[in-house]
Structures are given as structure tokens and as C-alpha cells.
Amino acid sequence: MILSFEGHSFRYECEKICRIYFPTEKIVFGDAPSQPENDPRRVKTCMEPQGENLLFRCEAEIDGRFRGYGFAAASPEPSDEAAYKAECEKLLAKAMTRVLTDLTGIRPPWGILTGVRPAKLMRRYLAQYGEADARRRFTGFLQVSPEKTELAYQVALAENECAALSTEKSFSLYVSIPFCPTRCAYCSFVSHSIAQAKKLIPDYVKLLCREIGQTAAIARELGLQLETVYIGGGTPTSLDAEDLRQITDALHDAFDLRELREFTVEAGRPDTVDGEKLATLKRAGVNRISINPQTFSDAVLERIGRKHTAAETVEKYQLARRMGFDNINMDLIAGLPGDTPEGFAATLDRAIALAPENITVHTLALKRSSELSSENGASSAGRQEAAPYGTPEMLAYASNALPTAGYAPYYMYRQSKSAGNLENVGWTTPGHACLYNVYMMEELHSVLAVGGGAVTRLVDQQDGRIARVYNFKYPYEYIGRFEEQSERKDEIRTFYGR
Numbered sequence: 001m002i003l004s005f006e007g008h009s010f011r012y013e014c015e016k017i018c019r020i021y022f023p024t025e026k027i028v029f030g031d032a033p034s035q036p037e038n039d040p041r042r043v044k045t046c047m048e049p050q051g052e053n054l055l056f057r058c059e060a061e062i063d064g065r066f067r068g069y070g071f072a073a074a075s076p077e078p079s080d081e082a083a084y085k086a087e088c089e090k091l092l093a094k095a096m097t098r099v100l101t102d103l104t105g106i107r108p109p110w111g112i113l114t115g116v117r118p119a120k121l122m123r124r125y126l127a128q129y130g131e132a133d134a135r136r137r138f139t140g141f142l143q144v145s146p147e148k149t150e151l152a153y154q155v156a157l158a159e160n161e162c163a164a165l166s167t168e169k170s171f172s173l174y175v176s177i178p179f180c181p182t183r184c185a186y187c188s189f190v191s192h193s194i195a196q197a198k199k200l201i202p203d204y205v206k207l208l209c210r211e212i213g214q215t216a217a218i219a220r221e222l223g224l225q226l227e228t229v230y231i232g233g234g235t236p237t238s239l240d241a242e243d244l245r246q247i248t249d250a251l252h253d254a255f256d257l258r259e260l261r262e263f264t265v266e267a268g269r270p271d272t273v274d275g276e277k278l279a280t281l282k283r284a285g286v287n288r289i290s291i292n293p294q295t296f297s298d299a300v301l302e303r304i305g306r307k308h309t310a311a312e313t314v315e316k317y318q319l320a321r322r323m324g325f326d327n328i329n330m331d332l333i334a335g336l337p338g339d340t341p342e343g344f345a346a347t348l349d350r351a352i353a354l355a356p357e358n359i360t361v362h363t364l365a366l367k368r369s370s371e372l373s374s375e376n377g378a379s380s381a382g383r384q385e386a387a388p389y390g391t392p393e394m395l396a397y398a399s400n401a402l403p404t405a406g407y408a409p410y411y412m413y414r415q416s417k418s419a420g421n422l423e424n425v426g427w428t429t430p431g432h433a434c435l436y437n438v439y440m441m442e443e444l445h446s447v448l449a450v451g452g453g454a455v456t457r458l459v460d461q462q463d464g465r466i467a468r469v470y471n472f473k474y475p476y477e478y479i480g481r482f483e484e485q486s487e488r489k490d491e492i493r494t495f496y497g498r
């Protein structure tokens with residue numbers, strides 16, 4: 001597809017709108033030096049002054065069919081540049097969705113809303129305009145369906161409850177373990193196979209423990225209060241029990257964990273979980289774990305390169321239960337290659353029957369670096385398989401079955417290139433919402449992050465300003481340039497010292 005622009009520079013927003021309709025399409029910008037000849041898909045977007053107003057227009061040709069639509073609107077107030085730009089983008093998105101919906105017949109359930117955090121916007125509207133007007137803005141100008149508006153509203157209420165527990169001094173800690181047993185076919189995460197990275201592990205764990213100590217010293221100096229700890233990855237349980245013990249010991253040595261509200265470890269891949277590791281985590285005070293089926297279909301598991309069976313997921317889940325873990329999350333993915341709406345329904349029903357406290361329903365998102373991505377050389381058959389057939393039906397099934405089983409939505413986010421621009425939703429039984437997920441996703445307080453690929457996100461709770469401090473991405477860089485990276489930690493002091 002060729003996407004071109006006239007009179008504006010909202011490339012990213014326009015690309016995101018095209019992706020709603022054509023999630024796996026290769027998009028080339030109209031001013032790119034080389035362009036495919038005779039591309040049957042072209043979208044042209046235009047913004048130009050018309051008297052006192054601005055004209056927003058889109059023309060598109062999709063596989064031999066042509067549509068155009070434009071309208072004039074009062075120029076948004078130019079007082080605040082970011083708000084002006086956001087408003088113009090939305091108006092242009094309105095012209096684009098009108099044309100692309102006409103040509104494809106697809107009516108996007110989230111309308112022109114392309115952002116990562118729909119519930120954050122709903123929370124802002126609720127605070128500014130009240131419930132009735134907030135809902136009207138979603139279903140009206142933003143063209144969000146009534147069902148998705150209700151979902152955003154429910155999530156916003158749940159997030160407000162979690163937000164009430166966080167104070168100006170609160171922060172969370174993220175510990176990154178960027179290793180996995182093998183790479184799943186849909187994954188774009190910077191994660192290293194544990195077998196290949198084996199010789200790096202001792203140094204990695206040693207330096208991670210040092211960074212935990214450095215970070216705790218800064219938090220103490222600034223008088224910050226640790227609320228939640230999240231050890232994620234990758235797959236933290238791809239480390240052995242002794243490594244996990246060293247890391248959790250370092251956390252206990254560095255921080256006072258007695259007042260900690262939540263301590264989560266991702267035991268994501270069932271094939272990495274055993275009794276010894278679970279006992280280590282339990283002794284360390286971990287009170288929430290994830291054991292992720294993704295699907296309960298063995299055929300689909302094989303297609304996506306997960307080296308475990310559905311039976312193994314159930315076995316490890318039951319082992320964790322016997323060992324006293326009373327807050328367990330299960331991640332599922334809608335839209336996996338080879339899955340069907342009926343298959344997904346069976347997966348969800350099986351998860352509900354196991355009664356974990358949280359079920360997180362993700363929509364498949366194919367990032368460029370994943371094996372399944374069309375842009376990564378997948379065959380055309382692979383592209384077909386990766387298309388989001390049935391994903392909306394799968395999510396609709398989840399939205400009915402989970403509340404019936406006593407689950408409520410408590411956090412939500414969207415990823416670029418997710419099938420149909422659809423959402424990922426965390427569902428919880430009463431009293432088990434994962435605080436870390438809400439604090440991190442909604443940027444309610446700072447998350448200090450340690451380890452390879454970790455990103456510290458500093459939140460100024462007065463004015464909402466966000467600053468990021470990046471750790472080196474790859475484990476060998478994290479190890480080799482540790483001192484240089486430690487110096488970056490001063491940015492935390494600078495941020496809080498402003």
C-alpha cells in the first residue's frame with residue numbers, strides 16, 4: 001500500500017488508521033525514494049486551509065475500487081501545540097475511516113481511537129466531563145462502539161480503585177529477566193534462548209543484584225515507598241532455582257519488603273516451572289504468579305513454537321496451587337494461527353474451569369521481528385494464517401463468558417499491529433486486580449526498572465510529565481557496559497530533585 005500526505009505530517013497516525021484495516025500490509029510512504037509500481041492499494045490524505053476553516057480529505061483506491069471524502073472543520077485552537085496536533089489527527093482519522101470503512105466493509109470497534117490506553121482517556125473524560133458526557137464523546141466523535149465504550153468505562157472505574165492506593169511517594173520495581181527456553185513464533189521481544197545464553201547467566205545475575213542495590217539506595221535517598229515488585233521477561237523461571245534465590249535475596253537485602261502490596265513473578269512458560277523453583281519463590285514472599293497457557297490446543301501450541309502441552313500447563317498450575325499460590329494469572333491469546341473461534345472458546349472455558357484469580361486475554365499482535373510477521377519473510381500462506389480471522393468473535397465470547405464466571409475487566413492496553421486494532425484485557429475475580437499492571441500501564445507512578453532491556457519510567461504526579469531511563473537492551477551489553485549504565489541512574493535523582 002502507498003500512503004501519501006499533503007499539507008500535514010501526521011504520518012504515524014495515518015499509518016495506524018490504515019493498519020486497522022490492513023494489519024499485515026506493507027505500507028510505503030508516498031514520498032519514499034523507491035515505490036512499488038502498480039500497487040493496487042493507495043491512500044492519499046490531505047489537510048489544507050479553506051477560508052477560516054481547515055479541509056480534511058482522504059481519497060483511496062483499494063483493489064480497483066475508489067472512494068473520496070472530505071469535510072471542512074473549524075481550525076482547532078492553536079494555543080497548545082500538542083493538543084492542536086492531536087485534534088487535527090483525529091479529524092483526518094475521521095475522513096480516513098469513512099473512506100476505508102466504505103471500501104472494506106470493516107467498522108472498527110474502537111472507531112478512530114488508535115492510542116495504547118483507551119481507559120486512560122476514559123478516566124480523563126470522566127474526571128473532566130462526568131459519565132454521560134464521557135460516554136457520549138466515546139460513541140460520538142471517536143466512533144467507539146457501545147460495547148467497547150462500556151469496557152473502557154468498567155476498566156476506568158477499576159483503575160481508579162487501584163490508583164487510590166498510590167501516593168505521591170509510591171513507586172514500583174520491575175526486574176527484567178530477558179531469557180526464554182525457546183522463542184515463540186509470534187514474539188518480537190528481545191529475549192535470548194537460555195541454552196545459548198547459559199554462559200552469560202552468572203554475570204548477569206551478579207550485576208542484576210548489584211543494580212537492585214543501587215536502585216534501592218536511590219529510592220531510600222529520595223524517600224520513595226515501594227508498593228509492588230514485578231519480575232518479568234522473557235521468562236524469569238527459565239533461570240534455575242539458585243539464580244532465582246540470589247535475585248530474591250538481593251531484593252530482600254536492598255528493600256524493606258514488609259509493607260509490599262504485591263510481589264509478582266512471571267512463571268510464563270509451564271515447561272520452565274518445577275517444585276524447587278516454586279518453593280524458592282514462595283519462601284521469598286512472592287504472592288502472585290503467571291502460568292500462561294496461551295491456548296489449550298496442543299496443535300496450536302505446536303504451530304506457535306511453544307514446547308509444552310496443555311496437560312503440562314494444567315499440571316504446573318495444580319502444583320502451584322498445592323504449594324499455596326493463591327493468586328495466579330493465566331494469559332491467553334486470541335487470533336493465534338490455526339486457532340478458530342470454537343477453539344478459543346474451548347480454551348477460555350478450560351481456563352475458567354481452573355479458576356485462576358486473573359485471566360488476561362491478549363489479541364495477537366504481529367511485530368516486525370516476529371517469525372510470523374509478513375514483513376519478516378513469512379510465506380503468503382503464513383500471512384493468511386496470521387490474519388485475524390475470528391478474533392472479534394473470540395473477544396466477544398470472552399466479554400460474555402468472563403463476567404458470567406465472576407471476572408471483571410481491570411486493565412487494558414492495545415499494541416500496534418494487534419489484530420483489528422483490538423485490545424488486551426486483564427480480567428480479575430474480586431480483590432485480585434494486579435496493581436503493578438495498572439500502575440505501569442496507566443503511568444500512575446514511577447516504575448524503576450533493573451536488568452537488560454529494562455526501561456525506568458519516571459512519572460511526575462503533579463504535571464503528568466514522563467521521563468524514561470533506558471538500560472542496555474542485550475544481556476552482553478548489559479554486562480559489558482554496566483558501569484556506564486549505572487551512571488544513567490543519576491537521571492532518577494535529577495528528575496525527583498527538580
Ligand code: SF4
Binds near residue numbers: 180183184235269
Ligand atoms: S515466552 Fe514470552 S517472551 Fe519468551 S519467547 Fe515466548 S512470547 Fe516471547
